Amino acid sequence: MGLFDKFEKNAALLSQLSAAGKNPFTVVMEEVLGPTRAKIKGRETVLAGTHNYLGQTFEPKAIAAAKEALDHDGTGTTGSRVANGTFSGHTKLEREIADFLGMKNCVVFSTGYAANLGAIAGFVDRNEDVVLIDADCHACIYDGCQLSGAETVRFRHNDPESLDKRLSRLDPKYNGKLVCIEGMYSMYGDIAPVKEFVEVAHKHGAHLLVDEAHSFGVYGETGKGVSEAEGVMDEIDFYTGTFSKALASIGGFMASNHPEAEYIRFASNPYRFTASPSPSTIASAGAALANISENPAIRAKLWENARRLHGAFVQFGLRLAAKPAPVISVLLPTREDAFEAWSFLLEQGVYVNMAIPPGTPGKESLLRLAVSSAHTNDDIDRLVAAYGALAEAFPSARVDGNA
């Protein structure tokens, strides 16, 4: 009653899906068998719906570092970063991330979500400042804007001209202006023209925040992200990222060349009022970070796998959302198609993510495959076979589907 009324519509759909054994939102990894395999519904399944881009969930150096931290520092910090929750591991990792990115400072948060929430709400004043965000930004950026309470303006996805227009028409009353974009967008796997955004933002005296959650460790000559690939690492104002994808841990960070950026430690509730990451998660993130530099072959392997899969899907005539990238999404016209296609793949022994509007950029639903450098040739063969069968069984997933 009252509180729960709003759940009714979704509850009916969800129970219908669960009854049919086709609910993508209640999957349990019953037993994890490796970085790309788990038992789901009692069956060994290839995992292609994780964000284990560099396959580091079982990286021996990361596991050893986590175990050592557990033995030395215990299971948790039981406190926030500004109280008792800053251990030497936290400050060491902040230094390592800043050095890796070539930036002056870094602030570690408890999740990537908290990092964006905390950075936006920490920097932006509700009465004086304004935030401009790419329409396809992640929910944590929208939530950060809401938490800040400041006026928020959306511009068209990956469209620097649309940002330029909106910055031009801004009321001069605003003091600070923060522009938020992402490096690689997680739904389609498309990347931002970061260099053009830097130019537009700075032309109008705005600061640029780039969320590289999905592109950190993955894009760029040395894995610094799309900003590195675009040659503008020194020009972006704030860089946010997560430990839960390429680093296969949990936590997040904001790095910057502005010395003042560190003040968000004292101005940001998502930093001040939540417990800090546990010592073992910090330790494994640090070891995984070091491994990115020590072992560039994992990034090369990721890209090799991504190109192989993307090429095969193009051959099958599947309707793909973007160019080859570590995220490869197949578009489907309706959410009914998406539920059916998703469970079809699971029956083929392949787990991917399913996304439906309004969680997707357009009106269409999608099946999102996240590639891992840990995908073996056998994994790739199984993925290719499953998607080949999908293309046969679901004409609506093909480019020629409506012909």
Add this chain to the structure above:
Amino acid sequence: MSGIQEDDDLVFHKITSLLEPLNEKGVKLTRETDIIADLEIDSVSLLDVVMDIEDNYDISIPVNTISEIKTIGELVDAIHKIKKEQS
């Protein structure tokens, strides 16, 4: 017809022409139509329509304002207010 009334009709017409493609149930669009509840469109689709309106009138309508708007009439009023402020 006063200038304001004429402008009001034009803005109303512009909004309904942008909403019509999303009006799958064929609801009659009036000033009282609740955009999200009556048309059963999601919040992001509404934000996208608003972006078209922004570019059409060369104004900025903050996301915060949109979240307070329920009906087409309220959207018309908000656009007038912002046009006046930003002109």
